[in-house]
Amino acid sequence: MGRGLAQGIVEARFRPEAAQIHPAETAVVGPGVTLEGEIAAVSYPGGHWRHAVHVGDREIMADATRAFEPGERVRVHVPADALFLFNSPGSQPANAISRVSPGKVHA
Numbered sequence: 430m431g432r433g434l435a436q437g438i439v440e441a442r443f444r445p446e447a448a449q450i451h452p453a454e455t456a457v458v459g460p461g462v463t464l465e466g467e468i469a470a471v472s473y474p475g476g477h478w479r480h481a482v483h484v485g486d487r488e489i490m491a492d493a494t495r496a497f498e499p500g501e502r503v504r505v506h507v508p509a510d511a512l513f514l515f516n517s518p519g520s521q522p523a524n525a526i527s528r529v530s531p532g533k534v535h536a
Contacts, residue, residue: 448506452501465484471499
């Protein structure tokens, strides 16, 4: 049993290794969160491929067993049991996805 959440806006966070990257045309079924985006950068830190994925004006990190190409449209699915939910401070919308800094790659 986790901590209690207040009613209202929450932040959803996850570990990059919990995310599942799929080609954009692949239907994703199952409880959790699915985000559509574009691969911005790929690196190989060892044991897996780490991807920076643009989702709107934000960027998330997601790992995969294979490399997706920069510019490739994808769906990133995070299963419900891999999400960490937190009360959002104040009444401002959650900032759970990193903002993209021009010229800077977070990989």
